[in-house]
Amino acid sequence: MLTIKRLSIDDAKILIEGARNRATEIGIPMCIAITDESGVLIAFERMDGGKVTSTTIAQDKAFTAAGARKATHEYAAAAQPGMVAFGIDSECGGRLSIVAGGLPVSVDGDVVGGIGVSSGTPPQDQDCAQAGIDHFLKAIGK
Amino acid sequence: MLTIKRLSIDDAKILIEGARNRATEIGIPMCIAITDESGVLIAFERMDGGKVTSTTIAQDKAFTAAGARKATHEYAAAAQPGMVAFGIDSECGGRLSIVAGGLPVSVDGDVVGGIGVSSGTPPQDQDCAQAGIDHFLKAIGK
Amino acid sequence: MLTIKRLSIDDAKILIEGARNRATEIGIPMCIAITDESGVLIAFERMDGGKVTSTTIAQDKAFTAAGARKATHEYAAAAQPGMVAFGIDSECGGRLSIVAGGLPVSVDGDVVGGIGVSSGTPPQDQDCAQAGIDHFLKAIGK
Amino acid sequence: MLTIKRLSIDDAKILIEGARNRATEIGIPMCIAITDESGVLIAFERMDGGKVTSTTIAQDKAFTAAGARKATHEYAAAAQPGMVAFGIDSECGGRLSIVAGGLPVSVDGDVVGGIGVSSGTPPQDQDCAQAGIDHFLKAIGK
Numbered sequence: 001m002l003t004i005k006r007l008s009i010d011d012a013k014i015l016i017e018g019a020r021n022r023a024t025e026i027g028i029p030m031c032i033a034i035t036d037e038s039g040v041l042i043a044f045e046r047m048d049g050g051k052v053t054s055t056t057i058a059q060d061k062a063f064t065a066a067g068a069r070k071a072t073h074e075y076a077a078a079a080q081p082g083m084v085a086f087g088i089d090s091e092c093g094g095r096l097s098i099v100a101g102g103l104p105v106s107v108d109g110d111v112v113g114g115i116g117v118s119s120g121t122p123p124q125d126q127d128c129a130q131a132g133i134d135h136f137l138k139a140i141g142k
Numbered sequence: 143m144l145t146i147k148r149l150s151i152d153d154a155k156i157l158i159e160g161a162r163n164r165a166t167e168i169g170i171p172m173c174i175a176i177t178d179e180s181g182v183l184i185a186f187e188r189m190d191g192g193k194v195t196s197t198t199i200a201q202d203k204a205f206t207a208a209g210a211r212k213a214t215h216e217y218a219a220a221a222q223p224g225m226v227a228f229g230i231d232s233e234c235g236g237r238l239s240i241v242a243g244g245l246p247v248s249v250d251g252d253v254v255g256g257i258g259v260s261s262g263t264p265p266q267d268q269d270c271a272q273a274g275i276d277h278f279l280k281a282i283g284k
Numbered sequence: 285m286l287t288i289k290r291l292s293i294d295d296a297k298i299l300i301e302g303a304r305n306r307a308t309e310i311g312i313p314m315c316i317a318i319t320d321e322s323g324v325l326i327a328f329e330r331m332d333g334g335k336v337t338s339t340t341i342a343q344d345k346a347f348t349a350a351g352a353r354k355a356t357h358e359y360a361a362a363a364q365p366g367m368v369a370f371g372i373d374s375e376c377g378g379r380l381s382i383v384a385g386g387l388p389v390s391v392d393g394d395v396v397g398g399i400g401v402s403s404g405t406p407p408q409d410q411d412c413a414q415a416g417i418d419h420f421l422k423a424i425g426k
Numbered sequence: 427m428l429t430i431k432r433l434s435i436d437d438a439k440i441l442i443e444g445a446r447n448r449a450t451e452i453g454i455p456m457c458i459a460i461t462d463e464s465g466v467l468i469a470f471e472r473m474d475g476g477k478v479t480s481t482t483i484a485q486d487k488a489f490t491a492a493g494a495r496k497a498t499h500e501y502a503a504a505a506q507p508g509m510v511a512f513g514i515d516s517e518c519g520g521r522l523s524i525v526a527g528g529l530p531v532s533v534d535g536d537v538v539g540g541i542g543v544s545s546g547t548p549p550q551d552q553d554c555a556q557a558g559i560d561h562f563l564k565a566i567g568k
């Protein structure tokens with residue numbers, strides 16, 4: 001039997017709060033998704049003005065980051081033409097996202113969930129996802 | 143040009159709060175999804191212990207209720223064998239839900255969104271969805 | 285509560301008329317799709333000779349342009365290898381189109397819908413989509 | 427943070443062994459799928475002669491049993507016409523199985539995974555799934 005650590009709904013809300021705060025600072029209404037370590041949705045928020053397409057993309061970024069234990073921007077690098085992961089973005093029914101803005105959430109070395117942000121440029125999305133993680137780790141004293 | 147009224151993220155959070163409060167009262171951790179009037183997700187919360195399958199089902203119930211402007215339990219009645227809507231549950235890629243727990247959110251006669259709840263029995267799901275709407279309408283003075 | 289502006293069916297018909305007129309001029313029978321601001325289909329027309337595959341592609345282009353508030357040819361540029369949105373075309377179940385021919389329809393700064401055209405070369409598709417918008421904006425005096 | 431118990435690959439192999447032994451006894455080559463508590467596949471075996479369609483069905487049964495923490499034959503009962511869960515079988519992209527042969531795997535009151543069996547009659551499938559669980563619980567001394 002395995003023992004797994006997983007984000008709770010309260011953890012997820014802290015992650016969203018951190019990402020939302022940063023999104024507000026930079027003036028971009030975002031879609032923000034939090035999944036557990038298996039990529040299953042825990043919480044989601046579309047700020048007023050967040051994009052329709054981003055409701056799915058944010059979830060897919062979080063799913064990918066949690067499920068593959070890898071930031072989506074790392075996949076972006078590895079999935080360029082000629083690179084080893086080229087074409088991986090069509091996997092998992094197209095849900096495997098290689099666009100920046102998805103980050104695994106790790107605590108004490110374990111991936112316990114994922115955060116995905118979408119509606120801005122991919123670097124803006126990644127910035128807000130990181131802000132969510134920073135806010136969360138500070139809140140739990142890590 | 144048409145003018146459409148739509149739930150905001152703040153409205154969505156009030157709806158979730160009302161459903162969550164009722165779920166807590168009856169002791170069933172629920173998945174709660176709020177969509178806009180077009181069935182696009184605004185907010186989602188999986189209470190600790192909510193079912194994995196219900197992360198999708200709650201969203202589909204909200205999508206159906208908003209998109210069809212009809213409670214999913216009304217579809218349940220109309221989709222029985224021999225009834226006019228029999229088989230409609232496989233429509234929309236299977237997202238059209240005919241299981242109780244999805245309700246349109248109406249304000250002043252306009253459907254402005256949908257709420258979907260899943261993880262309990264369908265009557266419990268519907269009860270919590272209604273509690274979300276009651277809480278919301280009270281909060282906005284309707 | 286939010287207030288949203290959205291294309292009516294009469295608006296959608298004017299958009300199609302403009303795109304169709306241009307398609308007739310250049311002698312390419314097109315598939316033309318109009319969605320609302322949420323990417324939901326309002327009107328569709330396959331001119332005699334329009335391609336079967338384009339019935340889907342035109343809808344996906346309109347969905348993307350409206351839902352992401354961005355022209356699909358802008359995505360084409362941003363999604364090249366090495367660019368920030370590389371790989372985004374597999375998102376939204378593969379519906380996120382990065383092929384020219386999808387344009388958001390904006391009125392007074394608000395995206396109120398999307399138009400997607402397909403069956404010609406992507407530049408031809410884009411040309412017809414733009415003709416639809418020009419025709420529409422002229423018709424409503426903008 | 428939550429702490430979750432989950433089947434290991436060694437646990438999954440014991441579950442498959444139990445189901446396979448029973449399948450051999452009754453002379454029906456089965457497809458046997460084991461998922462974790464989130465419905466994600468851990469192990470799968472198609473005995474020589476197992477049905478092609480059952481490779482998917484067995485996985486969906488295990489996914490459903492784990493994700494909904496409910497045996498698929500219980501859903502079969504609850505999803506009959508006129509019952510509260512009628513129509514739920516189209517949910518989760520059609521993956522929610524209401525055909526007997528999917529059982530949650532519980533240890534000390536926690537659902538730690540799911541087993542799904544397919545290729546025989548549904549009662550035979552359920553029988554083999556139960557044999558897998560019995561074999562597993564005996565092996566771990568529960």
